[in-house]
Amino acid sequence: MNAFAQIAVTPDLSPLRRFVGNFAALLNETDDLGAILERGGALLARLVERDDWLPDDYAQPHPERYQQYLLHCDSAERFSVVSFVWGPGQATPIHDHRVWGLVGVLRGAEKVQSFRHREHDGVLVQHGATRDLLEAEVEPIDPREGDIHRVENAFADRTSISIHVYGGNIGAVERATYRASGEERPFISGYANTTLPNLWDLSRKA
Ligand code: FE2
DSSP: OHHHHHHHHHHHHHHHHHHHHHHHHHHHHHOOHHHHHHHHHHHHHHHOOOSSSSOOGGOOOOOOEEEEEEEEOOSSSSOEEEEEOOOOTTTTOOOOOOOOOOEEEEEEEEEEEEEEEEETTTTTEEEEEEEETTTTOEEEEGGGOOEEEEESOOOOSOEEEEEESSSGGOOOOOOOOEEOOOEEEEEEEOOOOOOOOOOOOOOOOO
C-alpha cells in the first residue's frame, strides 16, 4: 500500500482523542471509584455509539486467539484504552483484572460469565447467569464486587470488537488466569501491537 492509499483510509480519530482527554480530566477531578465507573461509563458509551473511528490495523482478528490492541495509555499509567478483537467463537480464559475496568461493545456482541470463589472452600464457581453484552452497551468491572470473568464472542461466524478502559496500563498488570478447578496462574497480557494510532496529528482533520 502506498502512502496516499494509507492516508485515504485513516479514519478521523477525533472521537478517540476527545475520549482520552475527557477521561484524563475525569481522573484529575475524582479518584472515587463509583464516580469513575459511572461518569467514565457515560464517556465510553458515547465513544462506542459510533463505529467510524477505529483504524483497521486495530480491528484485525487473529485466526487462533483474541487480540488486545493498545490504543492509548495515560502518561502516568492511570488508565489505558484497548480494542479487543474477537474472531468467530474466540474466548478469554477465566481471568481477573486487579484494577477497575469498563467494557463497551463497538461491533458485534459478547457473552460474559462472572465467577466467584466459594466462601467455605475457595473453589471457583459461576456467579449469576451468562450475560449478553450487545453493540453500544457498556459494563463496568468493579474489583470491589469481584472481577473474575470469562468473555467470548457471541458470534460463531463473525468478528466482534469491544473497547476497554482500565485503571492502569493493563497489558503490564500482574494478574491471573484460572483453571476451572480454581487453580491460579500468573498472567501479564501484553499487547498485540507495537505501534499506536496517532491521535495527535492535528493537521489531518477529516
Ligand atoms: Fe476481562
